[in-house]
Amino acid sequence: MLEYSELKWRCRRGMLELDILLNSYLDENYRTMSADQGAVFNEILDYPDQVLFDLLLGNMQSSDDNVNRLIRDIQRIHQ
């Protein structure tokens, strides 16, 4: 899994909404993330900002169940 500091930088995005959700999720979960969870998190950080925004704000669903599970976990971070 990538180091925390590298993931932290990859959570810097062009939209405030993504900054808040991704950074909060990383800070709360990095220590307890499994290698598989870390890989899915790293994968979604490759998505374009607009796609990530649509997934996290519920406008779109992924065809990958692992991604949808992660998105739901991130959505719950401030609830």
Add this chain to the structure above:
Amino acid sequence: MECKTTAVVSGDVNDSIDMPDLPRRQFDALIIGAGGGGLRAALQLANADASVAVVSKVFPTRSHTVAAQGGMNAALANVLPDNWHWHMFDTVKGSDYLGDQDAIEYMCRAAPTAVYELEHFGVPFSRLDNGSIYQRPFGGQSQNFGGDQAARTCAAADRTGHAILHSLYQQNIRAKTHFFDEYFAVDLLKDDQGYILGALAFNIHNGEPVIIEAKTTLLATGGAGQLFRTTTNALINTGDGMGMALRAGVPLQDMEFFQFHPTGIAGRGMLITEGARGEGGYLVNADGERLMERYAPKAKDLASRDVVSRAIATEVREGRGCGPNKDHVMLKLDHLGEDVIQKRLPGIRQTCITFVGIDPAVAPVPIFPTAHYTMGGIPTNRDGQVVMPVKDTPEEPVPGLYAAGECACVSVHGANRLGGNSLLDILVFGRAAANHIIDYLSENRYHRPIDSDSLESAVNRMQRWDRKGDGEGESVSGLRDELKMVMENHCSVFRNDEVLAEGVAKVEQIVERFKHARIDDHSAVFNTARVEALELENLLGVALATIHSARARQESRGAHSRTDYTERDDINWMRHSLYSLDTGLDYKPVRTKPISVDSFPPKARVY
């Protein structure tokens, strides 16, 4: 980061100074920032066969342009009659007559071409049934110089910024623009005659520095919304280019003009659109009082943005704020019922649930005005050249230095930006700057040697954060949070001399304390603490410029609203502010003469 200490810098290097053996790269043009303005300029230059480097601290398509959802103004007249002169009138009026009318004429005339160019680059603009580009109405747009509503904003659905950024990035890849992705630009480099000759940057991946030598440098680093605790801006918007310009001796212009949106989610910043109040939502204070009835008895919660913003700030200042810190008010929507909210405001409902865990159908949402757009910036002329006063000349170009987009102040937005004009600004002036750079390059064919003092100063600034202190000194993150709170409390929508004077003292105190600040991470790889320290230094320069300019301007104009000087004062204050780190405040006249048409003289800004 470790640097060797043997000196190999060209020119006369003082051997007693620890000068690092740094790698160098040479380009015709260096663009700092990879948002829409930087990428538009880079593409124009690469297509003209100039060698172009783009430095971006994040991957280019993660620049803040991606967040611009609204669209881009151009008088295409596809939906309603329109022409560039009406667009110009609206922009001058919207600027509260502080915009430079030559630059505004240039932008409005260039707008249709800018749209058609984007279309050719692949931006999928939304269409009308007849196949021409769809245009939507936006606030502040009129037909026939203040008449009926116009429809002037071209959009690619609700993701215009995203579409523009991705199209421009792909075009730049095709044109072989060189990208330094995830590099942080530390400072501009120059020679002893004041020519700007590139920048010192480092690779965020491994901390390795590089000197990027360039005959011309364009700053396109975007706005500085991170100056305020509550902002719509992404974390990357830390005014880096403005900070670099200030340290290079260039003043910042009109920084007191910062656009706020009244209803941001408190403590988070993202917008709750006016639509929520349009559907019947209203604001309440800690006493449960419907506060807008006192501030705007007629329009109430649908009063104009600045009135609502000031009302919220006044409630909080006078102790009627909600929550344990009494630092926000509440937006009440639950009385509308779940069905109405889900049907008419589904996006707002989802945003509230996701970011604050509150379903507006059940409970009120915490609200505070949110900083949105930096109208001021690095002063430029309409060719994108950075200009500053030299002796009796108010606008002398700084050789080799250009700026475009939100970091620049050309000035087309003056005291208040109209919706749909920011994407237009970055594209028109990114292109204009590149065209001037192409001419400049034909007359400046060779690289000039960089002055050793300039390089030394930049290296010192970067290496400061490598030195392990004794564990004392305040943390960078603590100082950043304090700065943002001071700016929010003393320089946002509620401004008077007493509040601003306190704010000036507090910001200056933070600047002093920053000199002894520390970071605990001294590693080379993805050292985000070092980046954040350098970003805070940039923000501190921008904060000084903003709060000093705001205190000095004794009038209310556009976004600068003073409770002790409530009227616009065209006799004394129709002039641009300039703030320099070395010499403090100065002023220069507004360019009221357009290029080819008559001036629009100042009138009351009534809609």
